Amino acid sequence: MTVKTEAARGTLTYSRMRGMVAILIAFMKQRRMGLNDFIQKIANNSYACKHPEVQSILKISQPQEPELMNANPSPPPSPSQQINLGPSSNPHAKPSDFHFLKVIGKGSFGKVLLARHKAEEAFYAVKVLQKKAILKKKEEKHIMSERNVLLKNVKHPFLVGLHFSFQTADKLYFVLDYINGGELFYHLQRERCFLEPRARFYAAEIASALGYLHSLNIVYRDLKPENILLDCQGHIVLTDFGLCKENIEHNGTTSTFCGTPEYLAPEVLHKQPYDRTVDWWCLGAVLYEMLYGLPPFYSRNTAEMYDNILNKPLQLKPNITNSARHLLEGLLQKDRTKRLGAKDDFMEIKNHVFFSVINWDDLINKKITPPFNPNVSGPSDLRHFDPEFTEEPVPNSIGRSPDSILLTASVKEAAEAFLGFSYAPPVDSFL
Numbered sequence: 001m002t003v004k005t006e007a008a009r010g011t012l013t014y015s016r017m018r019g020m021v022a023i024l025i026a027f028m029k030q031r032r033m034g035l036n037d038f039i040q041k042i043a044n045n046s047y048a049c050k051h052p053e054v055q056s057i058l059k060i061s062q063p064q065e066p067e068l069m070n071a072n073p074s075p076p077p078s079p080s081q082q083i084n085l086g087p088s089s090n091p092h093a094k095p096s097d098f099h100f101l102k103v104i105g106k107g108s109f110g111k112v113l114l115a116r117h118k119a120e121e122a123f124y125a126v127k128v129l130q131k132k133a134i135l136k137k138k139e140e141k142h143i144m145s146e147r148n149v150l151l152k153n154v155k156h157p158f159l160v161g162l163h164f165s166f167q168t169a170d171k172l173y174f175v176l177d178y179i180n181g182g183e184l185f186y187h188l189q190r191e192r193c194f195l196e197p198r199a200r201f202y203a204a205e206i207a208s209a210l211g212y213l214h215s216l217n218i219v220y221r222d223l224k225p226e227n228i229l230l231d232c233q234g235h236i237v238l239t240d241f242g243l244c245k246e247n248i249e250h251n252g253t254t255s256t257f258c259g260t261p262e263y264l265a266p267e268v269l270h271k272q273p274y275d276r277t278v279d280w281w282c283l284g285a286v287l288y289e290m291l292y293g294l295p296p297f298y299s300r301n302t303a304e305m306y307d308n309i310l311n312k313p314l315q316l317k318p319n320i321t322n323s324a325r326h327l328l329e330g331l332l333q334k335d336r337t338k339r340l341g342a343k344d345d346f347m348e349i350k351n352h353v354f355f356s357v358i359n360w361d362d363l364i365n366k367k368i369t370p371p372f373n374p375n376v377s378g379p380s381d382l383r384h385f386d387p388e389f390t391e392e393p394v395p396n397s398i399g400r401s402p403d404s405i406l407l408t409a410s411v412k413e414a415a416e417a418f419l420g421f422s423y424a425p426p427v428d429s430f431l
Contacts, residue, residue: 093166094166095173098117098118098124099116100114100126100398101113101380102389102394103393104180104382105125106389106392108137109137109139110127110128110130112125112127114126114382124176125178126176127173127174128171129174131171131172134172142242143242146240146244148246149218150174150176152218156212158205158237159209159213159238160179160237161177162175162176178379179229179230180231180382181229182384183229184202185225188290193290193292193293195371196320198371200354200357200358201358201371202236203283203286203287206223206238210346213279214276218244218245218246219244219275219278219279220279221259221278223282223283224260230372232374234373234374259278259282261306262298262305264309265278265309266310266336269309269310277336280339280349281331281339284330287328288328291320291324314329323354326353330352340352
């Protein structure tokens with residue numbers, strides 16, 4: 001089988017093909033990295049650091065909310081507020097309630113596992129986070145924000161649902177909907193790009209989810225194909241709310257430098273205040289990637305990519321419809337005040353001609369048949385998960401909660417940092 005490139009206009013040699021595979025693997029690994037880890041890597045790259053925009057950006061190495069940077073540390077909780085450091089801080093849930101079956105994802109602070117609840121026989125995705133790692137990177141406020149956002153997601157079909165959360169002395173557990181249709185990133189890597197009707201369907205469901213978050217005054221801030229899952233029928237499910245910013249009202253702004261390099265909006269790179277239109281920029285970037293195979297301003301050289309985002313005009317090949325072109329130009333407008341969605345948020349996206357064939361009532365009620373069916377046979381069908389995860393053994397410590405633990409300084413710190421994490425739904429929600 002031969003592979004041709006437009007640049008070379010010829011058949012690749014075996015050595016060139018190996019080189020392309022190496023580049024693709026590096027690209028995929030970079031895409032899975034958090035921005036914090038990525039910044040640390042490019043900080044050690046002398047070439048990238050010479051670029052003035054990168055030098056400016058690297059001055060912020062940790063995403064912290066400005067209003068929290070100079071805040072005085074809160075006083076230690078009273079004895080009555082201390083978290084119970086027994087087997088579980090929530091007596092109704094503990095690790096031993098589950099059979100942990102497979103690793104299905106990994107992140108900076110822990111793993112996501114397929115688990116079966118022993119009593120209910122139901123399958124869940126359980127996100128297990130290490131408190132020590134979270135505290136080391138000072139990310140506890142983002143974790144608590146993720147929990148808060150998850151609690152508000154119960155009413156939307158395209159947002160992953162939280163069933164309950166609990167904690168032990170050293171770990172946090174999110175018990176989430178189990179979604180096994182695969183990451184959009186996974187399917188894009190396999191198919192390179194999507195036809196326009198398929199891209200439109202996904203973009204509409206994503207926009208609906210973002211619009212709902214905005215209605216709750218939440219800005220998502222980290223839209224990318226890795227955070228977009230397909231359920232067993234092929235519908236979109238948005239996940240990973242660790243970078244969400246709450247309490248951003250209409251025309252409200254924030255200024256935290258965070259996100260994923262390929263999808264950073266110009267105003268974020270400029271370290272200017274930004275608003276909910278940052279999510280519409282990211283929607284434009286994801287739609288562009290679905291149609292063309294790579295993010296709109298992508299370069300393997302980070303400094304060049306940042307310069308492209310800030311200064312390079314949007315280039316669109318002629319193989320898309322005029323309505324798609326117009327939508328991309330509106331979403332990927334560098335001036336956020338002129339960006340599609342700046343005036344009337346989701347309603348501007350919803351009413352765009354590109355989505356004129358979408359019946360939004362049918363969409364929200366999942367009455368539109370998805371253009372692609374993952375064809376999973378059941379919960380144990382892991383064909384759409386990366387073998388890098390599923391072939392990894394499940395750590396014994398995941399499902400083990402010590403009967404007793406010494407109350408060390410680090411454990412005390414963890415107790416104070418995650419007060420109120422545990423959550424169980426109201427009793428009547430089970431009826």
